[in-house]
Amino acid sequence: MPRVYPEYKTEAKSRILRASLQAFSEKGYDGTTMNDVAKRLGVSKGALYLYFKSKGELFKEICELGPQILVKIMFTSFKDGDLLENAETFFNMMLEQSVWTPNLSFEILSESSRNPTLKKMVKQNYDKTLNTVRAFLEEQKRKGVLKRDLETHQLAMGLVALFDGLMASLLIGTGEAEAKQAWNQTVKAMLHGTLTRASP
Amino acid sequence: MPRVYPEYKTEAKSRILRASLQAFSEKGYDGTTMNDVAKRLGVSKGALYLYFKSKGELFKEICELGPQILVKIMFTSFKDGDLLENAETFFNMMLEQSVWTPNLSFEILSESSRNPTLKKMVKQNYDKTLNTVRAFLEEQKRKGVLKRDLETHQLAMGLVALFDGLMASLLIGTGEAEAKQAWNQTVKAMLHGTLTRASP
Amino acid sequence: MPRVYPEYKTEAKSRILRASLQAFSEKGYDGTTMNDVAKRLGVSKGALYLYFKSKGELFKEICELGPQILVKIMFTSFKDGDLLENAETFFNMMLEQSVWTPNLSFEILSESSRNPTLKKMVKQNYDKTLNTVRAFLEEQKRKGVLKRDLETHQLAMGLVALFDGLMASLLIGTGEAEAKQAWNQTVKAMLHGTLTRASP
Amino acid sequence: MPRVYPEYKTEAKSRILRASLQAFSEKGYDGTTMNDVAKRLGVSKGALYLYFKSKGELFKEICELGPQILVKIMFTSFKDGDLLENAETFFNMMLEQSVWTPNLSFEILSESSRNPTLKKMVKQNYDKTLNTVRAFLEEQKRKGVLKRDLETHQLAMGLVALFDGLMASLLIGTGEAEAKQAWNQTVKAMLHGTLTRASP
DNA sequence: GATGAATGAGCGTTCATTCAT
DNA sequence: AATGAATGAACGCTCATTCAT
The missing domain is CATH 1.10.357.10 (Tetracycline Repressor, domain 2)
Structure with a gap:
């Protein structure tokens, strides 16, 4: 994960979106935990909050x-x-x-x-x-x-x-x-x- | 709330069903808590478990x-x-x-x-x-x-x-x-x- | 369960004791519920409290x-x-x-x-x-x-x-x-x- | 409570074990609540679950x-x-x-x-x-x-x-x-x- | 930027006990 | 004497979110 070029943030977001799309799809909104999403990406829970304000926000972007x-x-x-x-x-x-x-x-x-x-x-x-x-x-x-x-x-x-x-x-x-x-x-x-x- | 006549239990169940149908309808399955349902009926949480084994059972009957x-x-x-x-x-x-x-x-x-x-x-x-x-x-x-x-x-x-x-x-x-x-x-x-x- | 002769109470107590002895023996003190004991006797939970002040009292008599x-x-x-x-x-x-x-x-x-x-x-x-x-x-x-x-x-x-x-x-x-x-x-x-x- | 060095997790576990050993010893398995253990450590209940999957698991390790x-x-x-x-x-x-x-x-x-x-x-x-x-x-x-x-x-x-x-x-x-x-x-x-x- | 330990509020569920009947 | 519906406090456990590092 290089962090130099500006698209980094965008790409990180889209990787999170892909992973959480799968998660939400399989387990539903309430059934999906932030941990689920983080684990799918091999990333810490906290990292998700660097790109999305909250679980709801994340879901909204998926929609x-x-x-x-x-x-x-x-x-x-x-x-x-x-x-x-x-x-x-x-x-x-x-x-x-x-x-x-x-x-x-x-x-x-x-x-x-x-x-x-x-x-x-x-x-x-x-x-x-x-x-x-x-x-x-x-x-x-x-x-x-x-x-x-x-x-x-x-x-x-x-x-x-x-x-x-x-x-x-x-x-x-x-x-x-x-x-x-x-x-x-x-x-x-x-x-x-x-x-x-x-x-x- | 008389409890003498035998239909009491049946009626109690149906009252719970009505209340929880509303609750599930408004807040969804995960969003509805047993407390929500109990409060709608002016009853303690524990009372619900006299009539339904679990939240899932309650939902199933509603379905x-x-x-x-x-x-x-x-x-x-x-x-x-x-x-x-x-x-x-x-x-x-x-x-x-x-x-x-x-x-x-x-x-x-x-x-x-x-x-x-x-x-x-x-x-x-x-x-x-x-x-x-x-x-x-x-x-x-x-x-x-x-x-x-x-x-x-x-x-x-x-x-x-x-x-x-x-x-x-x-x-x-x-x-x-x-x-x-x-x-x-x-x-x-x-x-x-x-x-x-x-x-x- | 005739209730005329005075030994009635004594016998009722001893029946409860026998049933709860088994229950406590199988499930332990905390694992045994008053319901367990009542069911073994085909009796209501409330009935137990007619003969024993509390679960603790019941256990004590068993001891x-x-x-x-x-x-x-x-x-x-x-x-x-x-x-x-x-x-x-x-x-x-x-x-x-x-x-x-x-x-x-x-x-x-x-x-x-x-x-x-x-x-x-x-x-x-x-x-x-x-x-x-x-x-x-x-x-x-x-x-x-x-x-x-x-x-x-x-x-x-x-x-x-x-x-x-x-x-x-x-x-x-x-x-x-x-x-x-x-x-x-x-x-x-x-x-x-x-x-x-x-x-x- | 520094969390940098790697033994941190091991030590945290052993601190929980010590505290819960005392608790279980004094109040027994059923009598001990996860809250008891947490309070002894000045820690939240949830923290215990970072180190032990369940109360039963905790007890097993103590055994x-x-x-x-x-x-x-x-x-x-x-x-x-x-x-x-x-x-x-x-x-x-x-x-x-x-x-x-x-x-x-x-x-x-x-x-x-x-x-x-x-x-x-x-x-x-x-x-x-x-x-x-x-x-x-x-x-x-x-x-x-x-x-x-x-x-x-x-x-x-x-x-x-x-x-x-x-x-x-x-x-x-x-x-x-x-x-x-x-x-x-x-x-x-x-x-x-x-x-x-x-x-x- | 990234971590992950910690929190705290809340959930589903259980159960000894009470009390109107 | 007996019932059993109801309570309410408590319990084990989870999880979105925060923050020191």
Whole structure:
């Protein structure tokens, strides 16, 4: 650990973030001790406090990592072309990335319900995601792919919810393959409908 | 607090359950102390242990309350008639019931990822719900309302995920009205599709 | 449990004593809870306090049972006849009686070191035992069986200590047969000596 | 309290051991709280857990101190020369050493009857002591001091039991002088016998 | 910059004892 | 006489945080 160049601090922080992300992911916020994190890094407990004011602060910074990954994958998977294929690619990529875990998402959700600062952050990220999805849907409307009268905001919410809900199901033991199929079929239903011609 | 009649013990348990449900809902599992629960009831900590072996046991019993409510509402809202209307009724009733909170659901989810017993319980409840929804969809297929070739299992997963995801969005500040609309519009999309005729 | 005749209270007490003797013997003083004792009797915790002021009081009364057994066996085993045989009989009978356990003796010893009342009681019982043994030895002196110049008080202490020490060894896993042999051989040594003629 | 030098941790441990030895000796295992020990050292409860995993672990380490003292004294007191004198020296030295107390021995005995790990430890120490004593007796046999046909194992048990029993008597108030005399006279009896020539 | 010993507040849990019934 | 729900004080143990080194 050389200490000469100024990026040192930044790098040290990011190493701590990586280690604690794993810890929080495995043991939850309350279940993770500062000692856990320190041990993963082979560092003393006190050292963590040189870079983060408190456990809460550390967690907060971690919360910011999730959306970054999401956004990146969203932008690489949704391009021109078949909507269903894009959606499938997105879901697969989200499952394949190894940094973030659904555990963490729900850990943050749980925590944010008691922590206003966290809540605001989570809300902002949620809205940003929503807008991205919505903009994409709007574009498809303009292109004539999707129906003119669709409520894109609400459909965006539905898509995000569907995704989040499937992540939750993974947590309780649903297999990844099963979740993928559910995602694909549901998105397909949202595109083509499920009613017979005869239905009103 | 008379202690003569035999239902006393049962009632005492249920009073503790109500109080701790609130506590867990507000502060989460780790954030809730047995003292919190006791104080809400104006009772000593020790008294709780007359009715529940441990904090974990108490939480486990609470976890069983959620699915009961869900099932009841599911059965009263999905009857013959318009699918969309049934879905809307279901969502409204879930929001109106005052016993359960989404917080609690995600608290349980978080906790279950580290507690195998809990996980098994949650998984069983999830599967039960899934089967109920699926059976309903199958029935609609038989009746000719839904298309013949639908993958009802996966659509059921999708519907449950959609619902769960919207509950999550409520937690981070989405308004109930907004969530309702998202639910309605997404379910509608799943029924009628969103593509224009021209799309493939 | 009829409550008419006056011996009722006495019998109830003795039933409690029997049950708690077992409990204390198995789990020690601190390890035994009033609930343990109550459950063994199929009785409520409160009932115990009708007959004994406190856990300590209950224990104290138990402490009085041990010496009674000891004295009885001492008097039946030491009669005229061979000293060594008498000693052997005594040891065997002590091992065969099933009421008292060595555990209890040392539990009492431990407890008495912090409880002056208990200590005084234990001391009195010890002295009584000592005097009995001593009187027996004195008689043997008078009869010409034992040497004239023996310090009977100190030999009595030695004998009692030998016995107590062997009880202790039973507690840590020494077999009963082994302990019996040790007792017999040591008493024999105390009678006949162990030195060769040549020794001074 | 400098914390620089490496022996610091070792010394801290031994300071805790000393303090808790006293505490356990005075109040017994259950009667001693971690707070007691901490207060004796003017230290916080938590500090103890930096050096010992649990109260039980702390006690276990203390249990290992007793035999060390015993063995040391045994080896310094039993040399060539008069057996009776050696025995006397041994007993005096055991009484004079100030580290260990008989209380502690019996506290351990009590505890070990419910704690298998402890029991095994105590048994091993007992056997080691026994073997040492036995080896000494065997040597005396070989030298022609003691009779050829003596059962040294059983006599060793008898001697250890005698010692243990006298330690017990000290606990209930027997004076040290009295105990010494009892020890000396009993050992003497074991050497020279107590029967008159005329006895069979 | 880094350590790790120390703190102190707090947690889950137990249990002898009481007392309304 | 008997119950058993309730108490309250205490215990073993943990951990985020601090600070002398």
